[in-house]
Amino acid sequence: MLLKQKVYISLILAIVVPLAVSTFLFSNSIQNHTDEKLAKVDLPTALSEVKNKIELELSTPIIVAKEIAQNLFVKQWLSNGESEQTQADYIDYLASIKKDNKAVIAYIISKNTNNYYTDTGISRKIDRSEDLWFDQFLSSNKPFEIALDIDKTTNTMVVFINYALEIGGERTAITGVGRSLDSMINLINEYRIGEAGVVYLVSNEGEVMLHSDRDKMGQKINISDIKNGAIVNKQIEGEDYVVSSTPIESLGWHLVAEIPEEQLYGPINSAINSNLLFGVIIAIIGFVLARVLVAQIFKPIENITSAVNALTKKDGDLTARLPTNDNNEISELAANFNLFLEQLHSMFKQVSDSASHVKSISESVLVQVQGAANLAEVQSSSTQTVAAAVNEMEVTVQDISNSASNASNIATTTEETTHKGVEFVNGTIKQMEQLETAMATSVASVTELSGEIKSITQVLDVIKAISEQTNLLALNAAIEAARAGEHGRGFAVVADEVRTLAMRTAESTEQINEMIDTLNSKASSTVSAIELGSKNTLENAERLKVTGSTLTGISQEIVTLSELNSSVATATREQTLATSEISQNVVMISDSAEQTKQNMKNSEQLCNGLNKESNILKELLGKFTL
Numbered sequence: 207m208l209l210k211q212k213v214y215i216s217l218i219l220a221i222v223v224p225l226a227v228s229t230f231l232f233s234n235s236i237q238n239h240t241d242e243k244l245a246k247v248d249l250p251t252a253l254s255e256v257k258n259k260i261e262l263e264l265s266t267p268i269i270v271a272k273e274i275a276q277n278l279f280v281k282q283w284l285s286n287g288e289s290e291q292t293q294a295d296y297i298d299y300l301a302s303i304k305k306d307n308k309a310v311i312a313y314i315i316s317k318n319t320n321n322y323y324t325d326t327g328i329s330r331k332i333d334r335s336e337d338l339w340f341d342q343f344l345s346s347n348k349p350f351e352i353a354l355d356i357d358k359t360t361n362t363m364v365v366f367i368n369y370a371l372e373i374g375g376e377r378t379a380i381t382g383v384g385r386s387l388d389s390m391i392n393l394i395n396e397y398r399i400g401e402a403g404v405v406y407l408v409s410n411e412g413e414v415m416l417h418s419d420r421d422k423m424g425q426k427i428n429i430s431d432i433k434n435g436a437i438v439n440k441q442i443e444g445e446d447y448v449v450s451s452t453p454i455e456s457l458g459w460h461l462v463a464e465i466p467e468e469q470l471y472g473p474i475n476s477a478i479n480s481n482l483l484f485g486v487i488i489a490i491i492g493f494v495l496a497r498v499l500v501a502q503i504f505k506p507i508e509n510i511t512s513a514v515n516a517l518t519k520k521d522g523d524l525t526a527r528l529p530t531n532d533n534n535e536i537s538e539l540a541a542n543f544n545l546f547l548e549q550l551h552s553m554f555k556q557v558s559d560s561a562s563h564v565k566s567i568s569e570s571v572l573v574q575v576q577g578a579a580n581l582a583e584v585q586s587s588s589t590q591t592v593a594a595a596v597n598e599m600e601v602t603v604q605d606i607s608n609s610a611s612n613a614s615n616i617a618t619t620t621e622e623t624t625h626k627g628v629e630f631v632n633g634t635i636k637q638m639e640q641l642e643t644a645m646a647t648s649v650a651s652v653t654e655l656s657g658e659i660k661s662i663t664q665v666l667d668v669i670k671a672i673s674e675q676t677n678l679l680a681l682n683a684a685i686e687a688a689r690a691g692e693h694g695r696g697f698a699v700v701a702d703e704v705r706t707l708a709m710r711t712a713e714s715t716e717q718i719n720e721m722i723d724t725l726n727s728k729a730s731s732t733v734s735a736i737e738l739g740s741k742n743t744l745e746n747a748e749r750l751k752v753t754g755s756t757l758t759g760i761s762q763e764i765v766t767l768s769e770l771n772s773s774v775a776t777a778t779r780e781q782t783l784a785t786s787e788i789s790q791n792v793v794m795i796s797d798s799a800e801q802t803k804q805n806m807k808n809s810e811q812l813c814n815g816l817n818k819e820s821n822i823l824k825e826l827l828g829k830f831t832l
Contacts, residue, residue, distance in 0.1 A: 213500050221492035225485045229478075253452040256405050257461050259393055264367070264456055267383045268350060270307050271369035274300075274381035280314065281373050288319055293327075301325035303383065310364050311384040314371075317344060318378065343368055344377045352457050354387075354415060363387050387416070394418055403465035408451070410458060429460060439467070635751060638743045648732075663722050670719075673711040680705030 274280060283289065283296055296314070303312040304325045314323040315332060317340075322329045332340055343351055350369040364384040371379040394406060395418040406417040414425045432438055432451045440449050446467040451460045680701045687698035 213503070217496035217500065218493060221496070222489055225489060229481055229485050250452075252403075252405070253450065253461055253463055256393065257452055257454055260390060260407075260454060260461070261456055263385075263390055263393070264352060264365070266307065267309065267365075267367040267385050268352075268369075268456075270303060270309070270312075271350060271367040271382040274303065274312070274314065274383075275369040275371040275379075280381070281371065284314075284316060284318075284371070284379055285373055288316060288321065293323075297323065297325060297327055307383060308385075309383040310386050313380075313382060313384070315340065315380045316378070317380075340380065343380065344370065350382075365390070391416060403463060405461055405463045407454070407457070408460045408462050410460070415459060429462065432460075432462070642743045660726075663719065670712060670715045673708045673715065677705055677708040677712070680708060 277299075280296065280299075283292060300312040300314065300323065303309065311324055313329070315321070316323070320331045320334065322332055334341060339353070348370075350367060353366045353368065355364065355366055365387055366382055366384045368380050368382045370377045371381050394416050404418055406422070407415045408427065408429055409415055412426050412429050414422050414427060417423050429451060432449055437448060437450045440447050442464070448465045448467055449462065451462040453460050683701035684698055684705065687695065687701055
């Protein structure tokens with residue numbers, strides 16, 4: 207961003223920011239003042255005025271109802287049983303009360319007889335099961351109550367003032383008057399807050415009781431947020447309103463005020479808009495003045511900028527100068543710039559002379575470096591040839607040494623393996639001898655087992671003979687039992703069981719005999735197999751002894767071969783060390799020659815670069831007019 211633009215923007219901000227802040231503070235101040243005036247003056251005053259008029263409207267019928275309740279003649283008449291002879295006097299009394307106070311109705315309601323006395327006589331008898339309000343009020347501690355209801359004699363909406371009549375501390379009747387709501391309705395209808403603000407009465411449950419718009423009477427609204435006198439903003443039928451309320455204790459209702467926000471804030475918005483328009487006009491004037499002022503300030507700077515641009519278009523003419531005609535800071539800047547050009551001209555002449563001298567020196571050094579580089583190339587090539595030959599010889603000697611070492615290691619390993627083979631053969635011979643002894647023992651054990659099996663066979667023969675004898679005895683017993691008839695039946699059963707047991711014993715003995723025969727056969731086979739294995743074991747042991755002797759001779763020959771290989775390996779290792787030392791020295795010489803060669807190349811490149819830079823410097827200096 208140009209400096210001129212920054213200054214211009216700074217001036218604009220210096221105008222706009224204070225103007226915007228002052229406009230915002232002005233608007234906010236008016237808004238707060240209006241809200242405070244509305245909350246503390248306008249709405250409370252309007253609500254109090256209407257409330258006082260309503261309570262004044264209700265105070266007269268309350269006094270009249272109290273007068274009837276405290277009339278001693280009325281109390282005495284009720285105490286004496288409401289005599290019909292004097293009933294007309296009290297009806298006339300109610301008629302005069304109605305007439306004098308312009309009431310719709312004046313009444314006395316007896317708890318004892320349920321008679322509803324009015325100025326026309328007994329209007330009706332109250333039904334205590336339907337007119338629950340009667341007992342509810344008498345059982346309460348309130349001296350009076352105000353109720354809105356329909357008068358059944360005139361079928362019109364009336365406000366009733368009920369007052370409790372007490373005789374001897376007991377509430378025995380209700381007296382009161384009913385007033386038309388016309389005057390209160392007119393008050394509600396005619397009262398306006400401003401142009402469109404209205405007031406209306408709402409019950410504690412939120413039901414609209416009296417409203418200038420009859421269609422809204424009976425509707426339910428939410429007054430929980432304004433019961434304490436708070437001022438809230440609500441949207442009613444798509445329009446924004448300011449709403450507040452105040453309680454009317456005598457009615458138990460709330461007086462609600464609604465004022466359209468447009469009515470409240472219309473003048474304020476007009477004033478704010480006028481203030482904004484005035485601010486915009488001031489801002490536009492400020493923009494124009496700032497532009498003119500910035501143009502005047504930067505005109506000399508633009509002139510000097512044009513002169514410098516013209517100077518740069520003269521292809522590096524260091525002899526050109528800026529004009530210094532005006533007597534101001536810009537002329538002083540031009541004079542100092544001309545002095546700078548003079549000094550720059552002098553320095554560039556010195557640089558040009560130095561560049562020519564550097565060019566001649568770099569060319570001489572380049573020739574010498576190229577000669578040294580050629581010599582280094584020859585030395586490096588010869589050294590690399592010698593190093594290659596030495597390396598090849600070193601590799602050959604190393605291979606011989608490795609082969610001898612490997613042969614020695616293999617011989618040593620073979621000797622160890624042969625020795626282990628001899629030990630293994632000896633161990634195997636011992637195990638075969640032990641196996642032969644074990645086989646002989648097994649043959650004796652199996653032979654002994656065969657003898658024992660024969661003994662078992664003899665025992666089984668005895669058991670078989672006993673079972674046959676037992677079977678025969680059981681058969682004889684069964685025959686004798688059969689002869690005995692019924693007396694021998696139990697003995698016959700026992701004999702039969704014994705015979706069955708003898709037969710099972712004979713069968714089991716026969717099975718055991720078969721098993722023993724099989725066992726004898728297998729024992730004979732085992733003895734034959736063990737004897738054959740023992741013979742083979744002895745033959746293998748003899749063969750292993752011959753193998754052990756052969757392996758011992760091989761082991762001694764391998765030891766001799768290993769000693770010869772060790773001598774060859776030692777000699778080749780010594781030759782390898784000598785060859786390696788020669789190779790290292792040749793490599794060091796080769797590395798030094800290569801490093802010298804590389805250094806010469808680097809020096810040559812530096813000389814070429816220096817020569818090139820001196821040419822570039824000479825070319826650049828040639829663009830200036832010195």
